[in-house]
Amino acid sequence: MTTAIDYVSRIPNNVNLADDKRLQRALEQWQPGFLRWWQDLGPVGTGDLEVYLRTAVGVDAGGWAHWGYVKMPEYRWGIFLSPQETDRRIAFGVHKGEPAWQQVPGEHRATLRRLIVTQGDTEPASVEQQRHLGQTCPSLYDLRNLFQVNVEEGRHLWAMVYLLHAYFGRDGREEAEAMLERHSGDPDKPRLLGAFNERTPDWLSFFMFTFFTDRDGKYQLASLAESGFDPLARSCRFMLTEEAHHMFVGETGVGRVIQRACELMRQHRTDDVRRYGGIDLATIQKYMNFHFSVSLDLFGQELSTNAANYYTLGLKGRYNEEKIEDDHVLEDSTYAVTTAEDGRVVSRTAAALTALNERLRDDYIKDCQRGVDRWNKIIEAHGIDFRLTLPHRAFHRAIGSLGTLTVDPQGRPVSAEEWQRRQYDWLPSPEDEAFVASLMVAVTEPGRFANWIAPPAKGIDNRPMDFEYVRRGAH
Ligand code: BYC
Numbered sequence: 001m002t003t004a005i006d007y008v009s010r011i012p013n014n015v016n017l018a019d020d021k022r023l024q025r026a027l028e029q030w031q032p033g034f035l036r037w038w039q040d041l042g043p044v045g046t047g048d049l050e051v052y053l054r055t056a057v058g059v060d061a062g063g064w065a066h067w068g069y070v071k072m073p074e075y076r077w078g079i080f081l082s083p084q085e086t087d088r089r090i091a092f093g094v095h096k097g098e099p100a101w102q103q104v105p106g107e108h109r110a111t112l113r114r115l116i117v118t119q120g121d122t123e124p125a126s127v128e129q130q131r132h133l134g135q136t137c138p139s140l141y142d143l144r145n146l147f148q149v150n151v152e153e154g155r156h157l158w159a160m161v162y163l164l165h166a167y168f169g170r171d172g173r174e175e176a177e178a179m180l181e182r183h184s185g186d187p188d189k190p191r192l193l194g195a196f197n198e199r200t201p202d203w204l205s206f207f208m209f210t211f212f213t214d215r216d217g218k219y220q221l222a223s224l225a226e227s228g229f230d231p232l233a234r235s236c237r238f239m240l241t242e243e244a245h246h247m248f249v250g251e252t253g254v255g256r257v258i259q260r261a262c263e264l265m266r267q268h269r270t271d272d273v274r275r276y277g278g279i280d281l282a283t284i285q286k287y288m289n290f291h292f293s294v295s296l297d298l299f300g301q302e303l304s305t306n307a308a309n310y311y312t313l314g315l316k317g318r319y320n321e322e323k324i325e326d327d328h329v330l331e332d333s334t335y336a337v338t339t340a341e342d343g344r345v346v347s348r349t350a351a352a353l354t355a356l357n358e359r360l361r362d363d364y365i366k367d368c369q370r371g372v373d374r375w376n377k378i379i380e381a382h383g384i385d386f387r388l389t390l391p392h393r394a395f396h397r398a399i400g401s402l403g404t405l406t407v408d409p410q411g412r413p414v415s416a417e418e419w420q421r422r423q424y425d426w427l428p429s430p431e432d433e434a435f436v437a438s439l440m441v442a443v444t445e446p447g448r449f450a451n452w453i454a455p456p457a458k459g460i461d462n463r464p465m466d467f468e469y470v471r472r473g474a475h
Helices: 021-041 106-129 138-169 168-183 203-224 228-267 281-299 305-312 356-381 414-427 430-439
Strands: 049-055 066-071 333-342 343-353 470-472
Touching: 021 106, 021 138, 021 168, 049 138, 066 343, 106 138, 106 203, 106 228, 106 305, 138 168, 138 203, 138 228, 138 470, 168 228, 203 228, 203 281, 203 356, 228 281, 228 356, 281 356, 305 333, 333 356
Parallel strands: none
Antiparallel strands: 049 066, 049 470, 333 343
């Protein structure tokens, strides 16, 4: 006899799952595949660990604050939409002013599905990329944060799968299955977007990824949170609250590596902190160059008719659309775009509608710069004469017209020969990666931290630093 799983209580939700038999049946079919995927490609060796996690059990402030030890395969992946606004209207494009759609308009079905699938595909991809990191955690505090990020990316997959199941019928169900079949870095069935097929082999890469690549998530989700398709907008609004924690992990993670490098530089009066088991600032700069450039590619081409269509049709807006003061139609507007011409970087005026990817990339770059400024304050506070900088947006790009150029981090064109000779002055070399890998040794004693990273300013959920954030089961 098989025991029926009570899906309704296992899946916290505010989408009335208890009364929706059709949706229950669809999720019942999908969930075993998800759990198998988590087992096979989720965090390795964690089956009996109890992790001090935050679980979303509601969308109000109280619902959020549900803390406790959880075995990760038993995490309750919920489905949450931020509360519905009364009489919400579409804020942009040709449908501006019309009521937001509660169902998928037939004519936009394929395009919306594609956007939801692209978004959804990134979520399990990042879990796959990070699956080995738990084995080399610099502390239990960091291990907990990694697992919090992982379960929330799992929940983000659920959020997109819910939309596919609830609103897209049979093709939606097929797309939801396919999301568990593509895998990060798989030569035959790779993930859809470039950065999600890169490796995240060490914790410095993980912190860079959560700073730079999760921040693309912030900007894409914020644009989809403006969508005229209300269930998508509401899903993304709730996801954004979780995304903020991921970027916190990235910013403070890199900040703590910088802090430790500075401490060792001061203590030993040298830039060469590798000898003392730290990660030198020059190496941190190279990792930044890599992760910033692959994340910039995630915004698509500088000039994109896809982006113009998403906007005009009311499917994907701009960052903070409703706070922008213009006509929200953009048919007569222009925007300055950095692009490639005759092998050089140039600035050109383009139709604002086709330049929407570039505009979002600009918003993103400004946000990254604010984080880098905060990192530089740490270096400054140690009286060290070194500044981290974002490389030029044309550096090491693969997508769009800038992807046709070969430039140095300052944006100056370089020959193929010079690139060959100097690429590892700018990007992590195999030796740099091997050095960082050599530092990755698990530290699992409560309150202790690996030598290459400073402790955080405070614990999670106001717990003390030596709190047992992750423990073996059977307590
Ligand atoms: N890699 O007209 P274009 C996150 C393709 S991250 C490979 O510029 P568009 C997260 C493109 O598909 C946020 N292919 O494209 C973070 C198109 O293909 P077709 C994820 C690429 O549509 C951390 C062609 O090139 N969410 O949440 O304007 C952890 C022409 O390009 C790439 C979204 O991305 C690439 N990088 O822009 C966990 C939001 N870039 O039509 C999670 C949804 C472009 O020729 N997606 N192409 O077959 C979108 O809005 C758009 O699909 C994109 C691309 C902005 C990604």
